[in-house]
Amino acid sequence: MTDVRFLKIVVFVNALVPLVLLFSDLYTRRAGPNPLQFATTTTGMLTLIFLSLTVAITPLRKIFGVNSLVKLRRMLGLFAFFYGSLHLLTYIWFDRGFNFISVGPDVVRRPFILAGMIAFLLMTPLAITSTNKMVKRLGGKRWAQLHRQVYLSVIAAVVHFWMLVKSDTSLPLTFAFIILFLLGYRLLTRYMPVHTDTTLFPRE
Numbered sequence: 143m144t145d146v147r148f149l150k151i152v153v154f155v156n157a158l159v160p161l162v163l164l165f166s167d168l169y170t171r172r173a174g175p176n177p178l179q180f181a182t183t184t185t186g187m188l189t190l191i192f193l194s195l196t197v198a199i200t201p202l203r204k205i206f207g208v209n210s211l212v213k214l215r216r217m218l219g220l221f222a223f224f225y226g227s228l229h230l231l232t233y234i235w236f237d238r239g240f241n242f243i244s245v246g247p248d249v250v251r252r253p254f255i256l257a258g259m260i261a262f263l264l265m266t267p268l269a270i271t272s273t274n275k276m277v278k279r280l281g282g283k284r285w286a287q288l289h290r291q292v293y294l295s296v297i298a299a300v301v302h303f304w305m306l307v308k309s310d311t312s313l314p315l316t317f318a319f320i321i322l323f324l325l326g327y328r329l330l331t332r333y334m335p336v337h338t339d340t341t342l343f344p345r346e
């Protein structure tokens with residue numbers, strides 16, 4: 143088995159661990175006084191973590207010179223979408239009581255819901271076009287252009303998180319700094335390739 147395949151299995155199994163823990167906490171009634179809120183916040187946090195990891199792959203690959211990291215990007219992105227879908231489902235279920243008609247007015251009424259919805263809608267075409275077949279169909283250049291949308295999605299996600307916290311903004315602020323760094327690095331490598339194409343930590 144190649145190293146990359148092994149790494150993919152390790153990441154896949156680990157990415158499912160929080161889901162198992164969430165179900166276990168819900169089942170054993172260890173999810174606090176409001177389990178519904180617990181499920182929404184947990185899946186929201188997982189979505190943001192996986193989205194941030196997806197965006198971090200290219201800078202990490204360039205900084206550490208580990209090209210094989212790119213092979214994990216699709217899986218991490220799909221996990222972000224998976225947890226995002228669960229997060230949306232918990233909202234529609236627990237917050238809206240499956241009253242789909244009330245989602246539209248809620249999006250208009252609560253700006254943080256609008257930001258979350260934008261983040262999720264921006265992720266959706268990326269998940270749909272993540273297959274090799276879709277890369278071929280769209281052509282590499284168009285596919286890459288479309289997938290730059292992930293940056294807009296993660297920005298909207300951080301805004302969503304920022305807007306919904308009431309007092310302690312340290313966590314959304316931390317995510318904002320991480321995303322700012324990753325975005326800044328991407329822009330730098332795009333417009334100043336001479337300085338940043340060199341790996342900081344070459345493997346040899």
Ligand code: HEM
Nearest residue numbers: 182183186187189190226230233258259261262299303306
């Ligand atoms: C990429 C998409 C999204 C990401 C990354 C995301 C992320 C998050 C995060 C990090 C939290 C807070 C967790 C905490 O308090 O520890 C959260 C809470 C929440 N999100 Fe999202 N979210 C996304 C999309 C959405 C969407 C589409 C909706 C609904 C339409 C939504 C509704 C909510 C609600 C209702 C809460 C709980 C608010 C509260 O604590 O009262 N999110 N989300």
